[in-house]
Amino acid sequence: QVQLQESGPGLVKPSQTLSLTCSVSGGSVSSSSHYWTWIRQSAGRGLEWIGRVFVSGSTTYNPSLESRVTISLDTSKNQFSLRLTSVTAADSAVYYCVRDREGRADFDYWGQGTPVTVSS
Amino acid sequence: DIQMTQTPSSVSASVGDRVTLTCRASQAVRGYLAWYQQKPGKAPNLLIYDTSTLQPGVPSRFSGSGSGTDFTLTISSLQPEDFATYFCQQAKDFPPTFGGGTKVEMK
Numbered sequence: 509q510v511q512l513q514e515s516g517p518g519l520v521k522p523s524q525t526l527s528l529t530c531s532v533s534g535g536s537v538s539s540s541s542h543y544w545t546w547i548r549q550s551a552g553r554g555l556e557w558i559g560r561v562f563v564s565g566s567t568t569y570n571p572s573l574e575s576r577v578t579i580s581l582d583t584s585k586n587q588f589s590l591r592l593t594s595v596t597a598a599d600s601a602v603y604y605c606v607r608d609r610e611g612r613a614d615f616d617y618w619g620q621g622t623p624v625t626v627s628s
Numbered sequence: 629d630i631q632m633t634q635t636p637s638s639v640s641a642s643v644g645d646r647v648t649l650t651c652r653a654s655q656a657v658r659g660y661l662a663w664y665q666q667k668p669g670k671a672p673n674l675l676i677y678d679t680s681t682l683q684p685g686v687p688s689r690f691s692g693s694g695s696g697t698d699f700t701l702t703i704s705s706l707q708p709e710d711f712a713t714y715f716c717q718q719a720k721d722f723p724p725t726f727g728g729g730t731k732v733e734m735k
């Protein structure tokens with residue numbers, strides 16, 4: 509059974525960088541069958557797809573966030589990470605790390621989610 | 629981006645009821661439509677993908693249908709554990725986009 513677990517600070521100051529890591533167990537981020545994805549959810553914006561990374565290092569980002577987002581893999585630790593720069597209160601949300609369903613753009617395994625608040 | 633609209637935003641129902649939820653896309657998504665169930669404090673859980681294919685382990689009382697821009701999720705006989713919020717999501721174009729959700733509440 510694949511399990512994903514997010515970790516990182518729950519509070520980030522405005523204009524700073526949000527950094528989260530997702531640890532994967534029961535599966536491998538080196539798999540050539542899956543993309544590894546970040547999705548966030550807030551009351552104001554609902555569920556929002558942030559972006560994804562493949563074992564090759566190839567990434568795809570939401571155009572609305574592309575200028576501020578970096579998603580990367582660490583195959584040695586079986587983890588993938590999210591960096592979001594220049595955060596504002598609008599970036600406050602629950603952040604989920606997610607596995608896609610065999611290269612498709614729907615999602616079969618989700619982490620429990622980690623809440624992040626942007627506030628001074 | 630493809631906009632996903634779910635109606636109604638909430639529905640009140642009783643155990644045993646047949647419940648039908650609606651999702652409309654701003655453009656055709658060629659059947660690449662998924663449904664998720666989310667309970668409070670939990671992550672969404674994939675129920676159905678490709679419009680009508682049940683994810684393994686999902687009870688058969690859940691079914692999906694539709695085509696083009698209009699899709700439905702039906703719960704044939706609502707069970708106590710089905711009270712939750714349901715989201716649709718298009719998987720045709722990037723970025724994948726979600727509907728605003730329909731909350732199924734106890735009548």
